[in-house]
Amino acid sequence: MTRHLTAGRRRDLTVLAVEAALLAAAVAVGAVLNHHDAGLHADAAPLYATWRPHFGWGTLPAVLLAGGVVARGPHLARRLPWPWLLAAGWLATVAWTLSLALVDGWRAGLTERLTVQAEYLHEVPRVRDLPTMLAGFTERILDFRPDSWSTHTAGHPPGALLVFVGLDRIGLGGGTAAALACILVGATVTVSVPLTLRALGDEPAARAVLPFLVLLPGAVWVGASADGIFAAVVAAGLALLARPGRWAPGVGGLLLGVALHLSYGLVLAGLLALTVLALRSAERIRALCTAGLGVAAVTAVFVGYGFWWLDGYHLVVRRYYQGWAADRPYAYWVWANLAALLLSTGPAAGPALARSLRPALAAARARIAPLTHGSTRTTAPADADAPIDAAAPTDVRTGPAVWLSLAAALTVAAADGSGLSKAEVERIWLPFAVWLLVAVARLPAGDRRWWLAGQGVTALAVNHLLWTVS
Template identity: 70%
Template structure:
């Protein structure tokens, strides 16, 4: 029996043998998720300190509906019914604009399942969030100079959880919004939604710039119906994902000026989350995939990162000092209780709910393609690696780079729970693997993605 799967330049057109690969991948996903839920429930009953009532998700089991429910269903039906077909033929600029608007509608609808106040306006106002600290920032330069002094807990004026756990760039975003008259929870939440939805533009732009125009169109509907939109609306991680994706897109576009701008964006991203050191894997992959001026773009990007870092250092914040203190703060809190033996694999179940059930089958095809490229290459090991990488293209290398980043974060022990939102900046690049799905199956996979988001949002009361 035969079917079709995707190639880096013409998704859905390369014939390949069909087997039990997809059912097996789905079976593995279902088993992993079921095990994480059951073991999590048992551990919670025993008081094991998971600090996640709906483990592997950080939230509480609470079936509910809201006035966002019919809107989310309507968006899902529209994208599933016409999204993939329209994405193949629409004018590029129009397609990107509609993709962003639809992603905004999808994210807002999911958030409003919980209601305006609980889903958006009050989502970022608890004591643990950045907005709690905004009124206390009266002098930005002084705040940066003394930022690391307030990272450790159990001391006067210690930062709240989210502010302490991140470099100061994250706090500065919300301080900036407040300074321009967009203070408060509603404005902050809408900023997360509006910016977070731009990943549906940045990722396809990156693929197109790297010579995978057909793949960009194939992937786009999956970015619009991202199950992780449950956490984009509203958490700061939606903004983080947007900044990372924009930076990588700028690296991919021709020109050293755009590469330098990409470096600036990624340098700022490094000051949004310490974990974004792992974005370097994706950045190097994008630079390696550029068609021209790779070394010039690399130098320009490094200059951009260095410039941002220098500005923060001049203002008094040193990233490496903050990192060491954050590791200590991490184990002053719930991380000391949360068992690594559970979360090191349950994190992957949470990732599945954020990326959707399409992840396993799509990655299976990517790994198969990578193996084929490796087997077709020959010669000494360095030459073989270079040849395999050159032949693989962005639809193979970008998901693999994101996978390496995720596994690095997982094994580090510094990502125990809450990864369904923390790993959003990597999830959107994992979904590049959907370019390899057979064209005729994409509508069904999109339906499964939408069903996952709707089920999570209606069964679990998520927490940002």
């Protein structure tokens, strides 16, 4: 057993070293390219940020909270009753995200974060009539026109703008309310992701993952950017898809339809949705049809008001290359994006994904072997779902945590290869990052506090060394 434990940890440390090398290369090459004015448009590449070491009112609370989650998080995750665990997880996530935002100060970290010209709030006063705005939305996507939308509004379907128009219409206008909404809603991923795993029959994995979601380094960007809301909507939709019953998949489909009209890139969340449906224990086809009707219903509403998703997508691709994307070199960002994602998911993601890949490959081989050897056996061996080595947790089988994290990895690969994600992915890929992190359920229980500490240190280092931009 000692040999297997050592081998497992050696593999984890090897992956960690690869992560460190990738990050160091991305920083070094980025610095050289910026020195030669290569058009990265990211002063602290691979992150869209500037180098500015600083402290703030949120520093002490963030450090104390990180220490508390590292010290007690795994224990409480195992012992607390389920409803209390979810409530505590959400509150801790809100506190963590808010503390990180306050490192930059109340005004710069919250009030003014979403009020710059590129953001959605810039457009809210210009929206007087919603049907008219929706009907003419695509006509204002391309740049260099008198009435062109600002960068973020043009780069997303109108659902994103509608979120902030809605807040304004109910009396929650302005930068502070918008930023707090991003934090409060974004923090619900700490509830939705464990709910999904539990609904799919893996409560031990759900409990193991929750502390890592609390200390998600990506919280640096959840507070405050609309992408935190996007991640929350996708996660809630997937959680409902996983639930048994007739109505839940339909509501989940509605939420995923909304997500599709929040960000064009969230079309890739379809792979996660299909994975959840495949992992359901029953009524997969009915759930798929019901969810599809939900997505179609939301799409029909937008079409009825004059916005067709595909028209917007094609125009956004043109707008994308009217701006910085035309300068940003794909040869750098295609791999440096992964370094930026690493800073959003934290160092635990790589070793955890590696541990997920091994049982997935073993299960695939077990299913392929009968075909290649002429056997009539079509199921995997009885121990195919067992942990790969003794370092793996004994209560986590090859199941939802493995398949969902690998599905998230495939969505990231597709987004990266598209060439439409050059920089800023530490924020843009948050809806996928939280699902990559479910792989941490494969990490040995005895090692999780060390990995949690790495997550917290990553977030604190990024937030205190850099001035991040939404």
